[in-house]
Amino acid sequence: MSPRRSYDQYCSAARALDLVGDRWTLLIVRELLAGPRRYTDLHADLPGVSTDVLASRLKDMEQGGLAVRRRLPPPGAASVYELTARGEQLLPVLQALGAWGEAELGERRPxxxxxxxxxxxxxxxxxxxxxxxxxxxxxxxxxxxxxxxxxxxxxxxxxxxxxxxxxxxxxxxxxxxxxxxxxxxxxxxxxxxxxxxxxxxxxxxxxx
CATH class of the missing domain: 3.30.1050.10 (SCP2 sterol-binding domain)
Structure with missing residues (x-):
């Protein structure tokens, strides 16, 4: 498996972006803040993401210690993804980003x-x-x-x-x-x- 890309900068913001700066990653975090989610549910609630990109981002999040994959016991018997404690710490980051982005919403487009x-x-x-x-x-x-x-x-x-x-x-x-x-x-x-x-x-x- 090829290593993840890095900014190679000794800066905490750069290190953070090494983990969550890729397209879709923070939106996956948004979905997982609701608790464990199946891959199919994540794909359904992230319209526009390809299956390959979603799988790649989830793998990167596992490697980065932001999410884990586990198997539900019967009768569920499905695999789910959920945030680690480290991943849950991104809630205030998403909240700050959302507050900053309020001015960009405007009216909903068709x-x-x-x-x-x-x-x-x-x-x-x-x-x-x-x-x-x-x-x-x-x-x-x-x-x-x-x-x-x-x-x-x-x-x-x-x-x-x-x-x-x-x-x-x-x-x-x-x-x-x-x-x-x-x-x-x-x-x-x-x-x-x-x-x-x-x-x-x-x-x-x-x-x-």
Whole structure:
């Protein structure tokens, strides 16, 4: 196997880019922040990536200590990829990058793919407190672990347990929050987001 390319610079930013600077790598991290994922699921939620590139990036992430591949026990009996503790430490990196990129979003283009859970990280930046939050959009449902220090920070579908907060909004409102055009608390105040539940995130939103 040929060695990975390196900038060969004694600089922490360059060393970091040696690991995550290739196209698609950070987006794979975004998907794995939801927890273990099968290769087919990753490919389905990364529209535009070829199977060869995805396989190559996952192999590089394993070699770099960012992800591991393991076999689920029966009856699952499928192989999944998941982030290591080192890989999970990229969450604030992705959050900072996402905040910086808000100004680049603009209106959704006809060619833009979208998945409901892609709004998870922008909403995590907007929520305070700790607890399980369920979000319902026209595109689907997902849930967030607000304040989580390790493990999956979001997931597809309804919350696996009783959520302390539930947010219901339309796609336009969620996109406006993701673009930084309106704060989540302002959207709640103006009736664009319905908040239910007695968890800390819900209470803080209603009090804002």
């Amino acid at each position: 060619t833009d793919a979208v998945r409901a859970h892609w709004f998870a990280l922008p909403l995590l930046r907007a929520l305070e407190g700790e607890g399980l939050v369920e979000v319902s959009l026209e595109e689907g449902e997902f849930h967030l672990q607000v304040g989580a220090q390790e493990g999956p920070v979001y997931g597809d579908g309804p919350a696996p347990a009783e959520a302390g907060a539930r947010l219901v909004m339309d796609a336009g409102t969620c996109e406006a929050v993701a673009r930084g055009e309106v704060s989540l608390s302002d959207a709640v105040r103006h009736g664009r987001v319905t908040v239910t539940g007695e968890g800390t995130p819900a209470k803080l939103l209603r009090q804002a």
